[in-house]
Amino acid sequence: xxxxxxxxxxxxxxxxxxxxxxxxxxxxxxxxxxxxxxxxxxxxxxxxxxxxxxxxxxxxxxxxxxxxxxxxxxxxxxxxxxxxxxxxxxxxxxxxxxxxxxxxxxxxxxxxxxxxxxxxxxxxxxxxxxxxxxxxxxxxxxxxxxxxxxxxxxxxxxxxxxxxxxxxxxxxxxxxxxxxxxxxxxxxxxxxxxxxxxxxxxxxxxxxxxxxxxxxxxxxxxxxxxxxxxxxxxxxxxxxxxxxxxxxxxxxxxxxxxxxxxxxxxxxxxxxxxxxxxxxxxxxxxxxxxxxxxxxxxxxxxxxxxxxxxxxxxxxxxxxxxxxxxxxxxxxxxxxxxxxxxxxxxxx
Numbered sequence: 057x058x059x060x061x062x063x064x065x066x067x068x069x070x071x072x073x074x075x076x077x078x079x080x081x082x083x084x085x086x087x088x089x090x091x092x093x094x095x096x097x098x099x100x101x102x103x104x105x106x107x108x109x110x111x112x113x114x115x116x117x118x119x120x121x122x123x124x125x126x127x128x129x130x131x132x133x134x135x136x137x138x139x140x141x142x143x144x145x146x147x148x149x150x151x152x153x154x155x156x157x158x159x160x161x162x163x164x165x166x167x168x169x170x171x172x173x174x175x176x177x178x179x180x181x182x183x184x185x186x187x188x189x190x191x192x193x194x195x196x197x198x199x200x201x202x203x204x205x206x207x208x209x210x211x212x213x214x215x216x217x218x219x220x221x222x223x224x225x226x227x228x229x230x231x232x233x234x235x236x237x238x239x240x241x242x243x244x245x246x247x248x249x250x251x252x253x254x255x256x257x258x259x260x261x262x263x264x265x266x267x268x269x270x271x272x273x274x275x276x277x278x279x280x281x282x283x284x285x286x287x288x289x290x291x292x293x294x295x296x297x298x299x300x301x302x303x304x305x306x307x308x309x310x311x312x313x314x315x316x317x318x319x320x321x322x323x324x325x326x327x328x329x330x331x332x333x334x335x336x337x338x339x340x341x342x343x344x345x346x347x348x349x350x351x352x353x354x355x356x357x358x359x360x361x362x363x364x365x366x367x368x369x370x371x372x373x374x375x376x377x378x379x380x381x382x383x384x385x386x387x388x389x390x391x392x393x394x395x396x397x398x399x400x401x402x403x404x
Contacts, residue, residue: 063357064088064124066109066117066141067131069096071220071310072155072185074317075350076130077104083354090120091131111137117144126357129154132222133229134161138182142169146176151360155185155349158226160233162188162279163246166370174369181376184356185349186323188276189373190340190390191292193383194327195281196374198336198395204286205331210277211260213267213324214298218310220346223302241278244288260293262326263339263393269293284375287329310346318344339393340383351389355382 063080067073068089077087077100089097089106097106109120111131121127121144129141134156142165145152156162165182173180183189191210199205219227237248256271273294281290301307313320325340342348356373359365365376373382383392 060084060086061125061361062086062088062123064090064121064127066090066111066120066127066129066137067222068106069093069100070130070132070222072222072346072349073130074100075347076128076155076353078316079350079354080128080357083358085354085357088120088124090127111140114140114144117141118147121145121148121150124148124150125361126151126153128353128357129156130353132156132158133226134158135164135226135229135233138165139168142173142180145180146172146178149176149178151179151181151357153181153184153353153356153360155353156183156226157185157187157223157276158230159239159246159274159276159279160230161226162276166279166283170370177368179360179365179368179376180370181356181360181373182370183276183280184353184373186345186352188280189352189356190325190348191275191277191327192280192372192374193377193379194325194338194340194392195277195285195287195329196379197383198327198329198338199285200336200395202329202331202336205329206287207289207291207330208277208281208285208287209291209293209328209330210275211262211269211293211326211328212273212275212298213260213262213264213269213295213326214345215295215322217298217301217345218308218319218321219302220309224307227302238272239274239278240272241274241282241290242288244282246278255299257296258293260326262324264324268296270296270299273299280372280374283372310344316347318347321345323348333399334397335399336395336397338395340390341393342390348389351386355385
């Protein structure tokens with residue numbers, strides 16, 4: 057349990073932030089609500105402390121983090137909020153966790169803060185959420201005793217994808233930064249390339265059956281996985297129905313289907329790691345990609361504060377934590393299928 061340790065949540069009144077606050081509270085922590093809008097903070101802060109803070113005001117961030125044992129950044133776009141909140145966490149000497157799904161924002165965190173965070177002995181864990189974090193934990197688990205692999209494929213089987221306002225804003229920032237290009241991780245590096253035509257539509261054999269997916273639908277795993285695993289090819293796929301929901305004009309936001317606020321969206325994350333002719337496969341199943349980010353982030357905070365870590369500095373979930381143990385701790389939220397090893401064709 058959290059033993060009433062104070063954990064600051066920046067962007068506490070956002071869609072994912074609310075789930076994170078509730079999860080931290082359930083674990084015995086004392087969430088400290090941070091954000092720009094005092095009215096929204098006040099409305100959420102029943103029985104909780106809140107402080108007004110803004111990413112463009114370092115002094116307000118410093119005041120906001122006073123007395124906190126850690127901070128979780130839930131306020132996107134993370135291209136705008138990530139660096140300022142990390143800077144504040146480094147000044148305060150406390151661990152930083154975020155739920156960023158933005159490829160560029162996560163790459164920036166590794167590129168700009170690796171040395172400073174390591175020298176300060178402060179843990180900075182980006183993408184500690186459904187996208188980026190969960191995939192990295194699954195890939196690391198599948199790797200097991202392998203030091204290297206030839207390729208990893210991560211297929212996202214979402215039943216739907218009703219995006220939050222934060223998701224849409226983050227997507228717009230990423231599109232602007234890419235200037236019409238697409239991104240992939242190939243040949244051991246992140247590569248931007250000119251988009252030509254529509255994304256390829258493929259069939260993926262999920263544990264529950266075949267579904268159509270878009271190939272080259274690149275997610276944050278292309279940053280988190282290669283940050284610590286020697287895998288030169290990282291490919292991600294997205295179920296076509298979810299991708300079309302996301303891209304639809306006027307895309308609808310998630311709708312609560314229970315008293316906790318979770319939607320009825322379901323997901324499967326299917327990971328295949330290949331080394332030569334040997335494949336290792338592991339899959340995860342659950343409900344609501346935004347809600348499930350809360351136990352991922354809260355479990356990370358708990359482990360950071362009780363010392364169950366393998367390194368400091370900037371590190372992905374699979375690098376800093378014991379990945380199989382971390383996934384077992386989330387059994388109430390995510391169902392994990394055991395790793396299976398097989399000899400099979402290299403192409404799915």
